[in-house]
Amino acid sequence: MSQSIEKSKSSLLTPSSIPQEAFDWYDEYAHGDIDRRTFLSRLGTLSITGLTLSTVAGALTPNYALAEQISFNDPDISASYVEFPAPNGHGTGRGYLVIPKNVNADNKAPAVLVAHENRGLNPYIEDVARRLAKAGFIAFAPDALFPLGGYPGSDDAGREMQKTMDSSKIEGDFMDAATLLKQHAFSSGKVGMVGFCFGGYLTNTLVAMMPDTIHAGAPYYGTPAKSNIDDIKAPLQIHFAELDKRVNDTWPEYEKALKANKVDYSAYIYPKTNHGFHNDSTARYDEKNAELAWQRTISFFDKTLRT
Incomplete structure (x- = not known):
C-alpha cells in the first residue's frame, strides 16, 4: 500500500x-x-x-495538517511570538500571542491563557489560541519547552523533553505569563485560562495559586491542583471524557474539595469520548462533543470575563 x-x-x-x-x-x-x-x-x-x-x-x-481551524494570517487577528520575563520560572519564557485586530489601548479586551499538553506548544494549541482571538479575546499560549529550545516539531520528542523539566518551574513560567496578560496594555485586566491534559492540570493549579489574577478556569481532562484548593475564587467549567478513567478517577475527591470550599463550578462529562477528544489532529477527536465543549467554553469566558 x-x-x-x-x-x-x-x-x-x-x-x-x-x-x-x-x-x-x-x-x-x-x-x-x-x-x-x-x-x-x-x-x-x-x-x-x-x-x-x-x-x-x-x-x-497527531496529524497537525488537520488541526487548523483559524489561519495564522486571518485578517481579524494578529499573531506573533513574544518573550516575557519569568522570574518565578526559568527566567525567560516565550509564547504565541494572538490579538484581535480591533483590540487596542482604547478598546481593551479580556485575555485567556492557553496551556498545552505534556509535549510543548504544538500547532493544535496555537490554533486554539487563534480560535480564542477570533472570538474576541487576547490569547497567549506559552511554550514550556522554550528553555530547551522550544517545541521540536515532534510530539514524541516534545514529550521526552518535557519529562526532563522541573514542573514547578513550568508552573512558574505560566504564572508569570498570567501576570503579563493581566498587565498587558490592551488587556481589560480580566484573565481566564483554558488547558488540555497537562494544561488542564496547570489550569486547576493556577486558579488555586493565583486567585487574584485568574478570574475563570476551563480545564479539559486535567487532574486537580495539588494544593491551595481552598484559595480558589474563580468559577470553573470542567470538561471530562467519559472513557478517560485515569483522569476521571481523580474527580470525586476534587469535587468534594470544591464543594467544601463553595467554589462556583460546573462539570461536563462527554459521552463515549476519550482523553484528548477536543484535539482535532487525531482519531480521538469527537467533532460533535468538541464543538459543544468549545461553545460552552467561549460562553463561559464571555460571561465571566466581560462583566
Whole structure:
C-alpha cells in the first residue's frame, strides 16, 4: 500500500472504528506509562479488518495538517511570538500571542491563557489560541519547552523533553505569563485560562495559586491542583471524557474539595469520548462533543470575563 493511500485511510478513521483498547494504550503511551515499542506491540495484537498496524498507529498520533481551524494570517487577528520575563520560572519564557485586530489601548479586551499538553506548544494549541482571538479575546499560549529550545516539531520528542523539566518551574513560567496578560496594555485586566491534559492540570493549579489574577478556569481532562484548593475564587467549567478513567478517577475527591470550599463550578462529562477528544489532529477527536465543549467554553469566558 502506498504512503498516500495509507495516509488517506488513516484520516478517515473514526473513534468508533478503532477498538477502545487502542485508545487506552495510546493514553498510557502518551503519559509515559509504557514506551512506544510496548504500545505498538499491543496494537499488533488487535484484529482490525482492512487496516494495517501503521494505519491505526498513524490515526492515534497527531496529524497537525488537520488541526487548523483559524489561519495564522486571518485578517481579524494578529499573531506573533513574544518573550516575557519569568522570574518565578526559568527566567525567560516565550509564547504565541494572538490579538484581535480591533483590540487596542482604547478598546481593551479580556485575555485567556492557553496551556498545552505534556509535549510543548504544538500547532493544535496555537490554533486554539487563534480560535480564542477570533472570538474576541487576547490569547497567549506559552511554550514550556522554550528553555530547551522550544517545541521540536515532534510530539514524541516534545514529550521526552518535557519529562526532563522541573514542573514547578513550568508552573512558574505560566504564572508569570498570567501576570503579563493581566498587565498587558490592551488587556481589560480580566484573565481566564483554558488547558488540555497537562494544561488542564496547570489550569486547576493556577486558579488555586493565583486567585487574584485568574478570574475563570476551563480545564479539559486535567487532574486537580495539588494544593491551595481552598484559595480558589474563580468559577470553573470542567470538561471530562467519559472513557478517560485515569483522569476521571481523580474527580470525586476534587469535587468534594470544591464543594467544601463553595467554589462556583460546573462539570461536563462527554459521552463515549476519550482523553484528548477536543484535539482535532487525531482519531480521538469527537467533532460533535468538541464543538459543544468549545461553545460552552467561549460562553463561559464571555460571561465571566466581560462583566
